[in-house]
Amino acid sequence: MNANEAVNHPPAPSASACATCPMYNGAQLTRLGINMTDWDYVVALAGNPNTGKSTVFNALTGLRQHTGNWPGKTVVRAEGGFLYGDKRYKLVDLPGTYSLLSTSADEEVARDFILFGQPTVTVVIVDATRLERNLNLALQVLEITDRVVVGLNLMDEAKRHGLHVDERQLARELGVPVAPMAARQGEGIQTLLKAIDEVARGVYVTRPRRINHRDPQLEAAIARLVRQIEFTFPGLPNARWVALRLLDGDESIERAVRDGTLGQLAQTPTPQPRPAIRMELEAVN
Amino acid sequence: MALNTDQLLDSARQLRAEIGDNIHDRLTASIYAEAEQIASRAVTPSGQRSRFDFDRTLDRILTSKTWGFPAMFVLLLGVFWLTIAGANIPSQMLSTLLLDWGYTWLHQLAALVSAPAWLAGLLIDGVYMATAWVVAVMLPPMAIFFPLFTLLEDFGYLPRVAFNLDRLFHRAGAHGKQALTMVMGYGCNAAGVVATRIIESPRERLIAIITNNFSICNGRWPTLILMGTIFIGATAPPFLASFVAAGSVVAVAILGVVVTLLVSAFLSRTWLKGEASTFSLELPPYRPPRIWQTIYTSVIDRTLIVLWRAIVMAAPAGAVIWLSSNIYLGDTSIAGHMVSWLNPLGLLIGLNGVILFAYIVAIPANEIVVPTILMLTMTLGASLAGAQPGVMVELDDAQVYTVLTQVGGWTMLTAVNLMLFSLLHNPCSTTILTIWNETRNRKWTAIATLLPLGLAFTVTFLTASVARLLGWA
Secondary structure, three states: OHHHHHHHOOOOOOOOHHHHOHHHHHOOOEEEEOOOOOOOEEEEEEEOOOOOHHHHHHHHHOOOOOOOOOOOOOOOOEEEEEEEOOEEEEEEEOOOOOOOOOOOHHHHHHHHHHHHOOOOEEEEEEEHHHHHHHHHHHHHHHHHOOOEEEEEEOHHHHHHOOEEEOHHHHHHHHOOOEEEOEHHHOEOHHHHHHHHHHHHOOOOOOOOOOOOOOOHHHHHHHHHHHHHHHHHOOOOOOHHHHHHHHHOOOHHHHHHHHOOHHHHHHHOOOOOOHHHHHHHHHHHO | OOOOHHHHHHHHHHHHHHHOOOHHHHHHHHHHHHHHHHHHHHEEEOOOOOOOOHHHHHHHHHOOOOOHHHHHHHHHHHHHHHHHHHHHHHHHHHHHHHHHHHHHHHHHHHHHOOOOHHHHHHHHHHHHHHHHHHHHHHHHHHHHHHHHHHHHHHHOOHHHHHHHHHHHHHHOOOOOOHHHHHHHHOOOHHHHHHHHHHOOOHHHHHHHHHHHHHOOOOOOHHHHHHHHHHHHHHHOOHHHHHHHHHHHHHHHHHHHHHHHHHHHHHHHHOOOOOOOOOOOOOOOOOOOOOHHHHHHHHHHHHHHHHHHHHHHHHHHHHHHHHHHHHOEEOOEEHHHHHHHHHHHHHHHOOOOHHHHHHHHHOOOOHHHHHHHHHHHHHHHOOOOOOOOOOOOOOOOHHHHHHHHHHHOOOOHHHHHHHHHHHHHOOOOHHHHHHHHHHHOOHHHHHHHHHHHHHHHHHHHHHHHHHHHHOOOO
């Protein structure tokens, strides 16, 4: 992976040493508010209620979504944009949810966007003071999509409560980049941006943790169904997750299978970040 | 060979049957186990916890069975007292500026360009005065109320309100999250109706949608505050007046909660029968409110946006009011006909024809109820203050009181019933449209509109009858 990074991140001849400094990259952030017509990447912002998603959204887009720490504040998705480096990002703030399993309207909005909206990167904001419960959602997102960045927010409060959260250990466990943050104070936004950018451009290749069900019977059933799903919808990016949902009797996913929505998902290749990288490589060569 | 989708679904169903019916629990359990394992590896409690746990101590009071409700009451009372006491002077300044000077100046300008009288009347006496009134009446209380409310919200108090109310909602057969959508409705019912999306069960969501109307919205606070101030506050000695006024507004708000619970209980025992679902509510840590940012965003996000909506609604309403009181059918204006037609019904329920006509004009926005009432009372009654037909005049609180009691024949009963009617009557057209959008069902939209209206007529009729029987009115 380090070798990859070296290839993709050659020191540009014109840039000075500043180019590698995070402060320099921070200066590359241009908030576009809602003025975006075209974008290179779509970033979804997911997380439990009350973890600071809207604060992060506002920090990145310069918009002033009303923030408040209670569920139900964002029930529809809000959109905004920002420019980082030379790439235009569209940011979609999803409703805060505890899980993607049950079927309230807000959970469905979040899940449908991650599944069918096919964002280039999904950022999961987690509350460092309530990591265990927040990881439930993060793990479910990781089942749906590979390209995830975790924003480990409220680090300041964790410290206040005498908790030490090891973001590197967490990143190793989850197989995706983790950015420690205190978004209300504006800390960690740069780290998050850098991680989003690297995952979007494919510089950082994630190895998402899959939930081990520790149940041979269940795992066997999943494996069998995954094979059948891959037969039916070749190229579907998250067959394992679909298998789990079908085993669970999820009606909205059954509907998506029947009416072909899922089939379309298999046919349209996920917007891979490859072209951007290739162009860079060409530029280097 | 690819399987077709039906075969795939069949196969999934078969596998599900083989595994057993507790599959959902097993899946959830393994997610939890995984999360626990990861968290235990990544989190270490370093130092000791701080000796004094601020959050827990505060929660022990704010969510306690004994002190939870009194604390809620005191906080609410404090917010309204600050609003009523604080809005007085800026309100007067604004009405001098916009209604006194602005109005005279515009008429001078119209005379200068020799605009036709009907045009000047329509634009200045109708459109300008209606919007200026709305700004003068609404801006100061809103500019105080919203930041205060948002500060409480930012601090983390709202989930505690939901926690306190949860037991009551559960007993009413409704969802605990309804407490949150109810609180959302205190800003705007349309927003409250949209917020019911957080409620999973369609049955409980419908209950939340129908009862959201009983959360007093922006457009109705000014009516309640004005009535509370000039009628109810005025009965108390001056040093207590603003407390009594605030108390009466809080009483109406609490009555709204009671009605919400009663109607929810009624619905969940009749048309929307069913068990209340359980849910887990997180009590987030208290956070020091970011004062300047909160004031900024609540002024921009809420105050100005809501004010803008009111202005957009008030301008055409002003034109309608002016036209209806200046176009004559026979020897009476249209407004005059309407008011005398509505008068018997209005008096029966302790209001009058002017108030009911104002509520018809104000269907698009409750904000313009009070200005419309005042304007119509003055033009249709004896011309005490020398107003021309269809002109909303600049009045201070004492003058408003004089006009309403002497010209309009208002009594304490009229004021109290107006407050009740304002609380209970049908939602505004924006909210009705939102309900239609959210339910896509004509029947429920009609019920959500007509049930409150029926309740408003019933309750005001009852209070009027009781007051008359006891000889109070």
